[in-house]
Amino acid sequence: MSIVDRGSEAMMANYPPRPLAIVRGEGCWLWDENGTRYLDLVAGIAVVTLGHGHPAPVAALAAQSAVLDHVSNLYWSEPAIALAERLNSISGFEQAFFCNSGAEANEAAIKLARRHGHETGGVDKHELVCLEGAFHGRTLGALQATWSPPKKIPFEPLPAGFRHVPRNDIPALRAAVGPQTAGVLIEPIQGEGGVQVVDEAFLVAARELCDQHGALLLFDEVQTGIGRCGAWFAFQRTSVRPDAISLAKGLASGMPIGALLSRRLTTGFQPGDHGTTFGGSPPIAAAALATIGVVERDDLIGNAQRIGALLTTALTAVPGVAEVRGAGLLIAVELVAGDAAGVTVAMREQGVIVNAVSETALRLCPPLVITAEQAALAVEALRTVLVARA
Ligand SMILES: Cc1ncc(COP(=O)(O)O)c(C=O)c1O
Numbered sequence: 001m002s003i004v005d006r007g008s009e010a011m012m013a014n015y016p017p018r019p020l021a022i023v024r025g026e027g028c029w030l031w032d033e034n035g036t037r038y039l040d041l042v043a044g045i046a047v048v049t050l051g052h053g054h055p056a057p058v059a060a061l062a063a064q065s066a067v068l069d070h071v072s073n074l075y076w077s078e079p080a081i082a083l084a085e086r087l088n089s090i091s092g093f094e095q096a097f098f099c100n101s102g103a104e105a106n107e108a109a110i111k112l113a114r115r116h117g118h119e120t121g122g123v124d125k126h127e128l129v130c131l132e133g134a135f136h137g138r139t140l141g142a143l144q145a146t147w148s149p150p151k152k153i154p155f156e157p158l159p160a161g162f163r164h165v166p167r168n169d170i171p172a173l174r175a176a177v178g179p180q181t182a183g184v185l186i187e188p189i190q191g192e193g194g195v196q197v198v199d200e201a202f203l204v205a206a207r208e209l210c211d212q213h214g215a216l217l218l219f220d221e222v223q224t225g226i227g228r229c230g231a232w233f234a235f236q237r238t239s240v241r242p243d244a245i246s247l248a249k250g251l252a253s254g255m256p257i258g259a260l261l262s263r264r265l266t267t268g269f270q271p272g273d274h275g276t277t278f279g280g281s282p283p284i285a286a287a288a289l290a291t292i293g294v295v296e297r298d299d300l301i302g303n304a305q306r307i308g309a310l311l312t313t314a315l316t317a318v319p320g321v322a323e324v325r326g327a328g329l330l331i332a333v334e335l336v337a338g339d340a341a342g343v344t345v346a347m348r349e350q351g352v353i354v355n356a357v358s359e360t361a362l363r364l365c366p367p368l369v370i371t372a373e374q375a376a377l378a379v380e381a382l383r384t385v386l387v388a389r390a
Pocket of ligand 1: 101102137187222224248249
């Protein structure tokens with residue numbers, strides 16, 4: 001039996017069929033079980049910041065595991081503190097909470113807002129205002145904050161107290177935010193929603209409304225954070241400072257981690273309010289610190305800017321491409337003839353892995369170490385595919 005067949009038999013059917021079994025990765029390259037090599041422009045969906053198998057996080061993980069693996073959150077351990085200090089210093093926030101995934105980081109953000117709301121306005125101040133098109137994860141709170149009805153309906157009833165407004169609709173936002181609002185949760189660039197950049201004017205309005213009503217402005221930077229968009233965090237590309245951001249995906253370049261960073265809040269979590277067994281585990285914290293170190297040492301934020309600009313220019317000139325949008329190395333390619341799923345299959349046959357982020361758009365979110373030559377290969381593969389389909 002192939003790995004694909006064994007997986008379909010032994011694992012739950014919660015994911016759509018997976019066409020490939022990947023057995024090895026190195027840098028921006030992946031190999032399947034038949035030995036075929038692919039250029040990886042998915043990076044585990046914006047996770048493998050440094051490319052596959054980068055020695056820095058691998059060595060940090062192994063070394064820390066040998067010294068101290070896990071102690072629970074009953075005790076302090078130094079790697080998580082060092083990671084919190086590092087993240088606070090690159091983000092301007094003051095306090096961190098660690099968990100294991102993006103959904104968990106957003107659950108923490110939602111709970112932080114509700115804690116703050118209860119503290120400052122009583123139980124009625126509990127609402128979260130979110131955006132249409134949003135994706136915040138699959139746990140029940142994060143799922144309720146997510147927009148997509150088909151992802152939610154089979155699991156209703158979901159938690160009460162969530163409203164959604166159209167992206168960039170400032171009057172709708174103004175109508176939704178009030179004294180009952182505990183927090184406004186926004187992805188500054190909606191990733192799963194199609195790599196849609198939220199207008200700066202909308203973010204400014206959200207900041208003003210949160211200030212006016214004593215609500216927390218929360219940015220979900222699970223997909224956009226850690227250099228991907230050409231800055232450590234996407235909010236740093238704007239004039240707006242949120243009260244907290246959630247992180248995950250690229251933070252430890254492939255190891256599972258989530259984080260919530262916030263300004264120091266007297267109305268925030270109190271002892272016993274929130275927690276998770278594996279959050280801030282020493283080996284994972286060490287891998288995250290190593291990842292941040294390499295992003296800085298190798299100027300991968302500069303690389304994300306340079307290769308992102310290069311890809312955007314080159315992809316825009318490919319016949320059959322209607323629009324290229326995004327920031328840094330989080331890019332959507334809108335196709336004139338649609339069928340992004342079909343184009344994804346054809347790209348794979350050309351040896352390039354991308355994913356369809358909507359029916360009409362591809363998403364490119366390669367490792368931040370991608371070179372100009374590799375980017376050019378990807379552009380040529382798309383040109384070949386779209387010419388063949390014209
Ligand atoms: C913006 C955003 N938030 C949250 C999540 C959920 O993260 P996880 O799958 O680690 O729970 C994702 C995952 O795609 C995401 O893109």
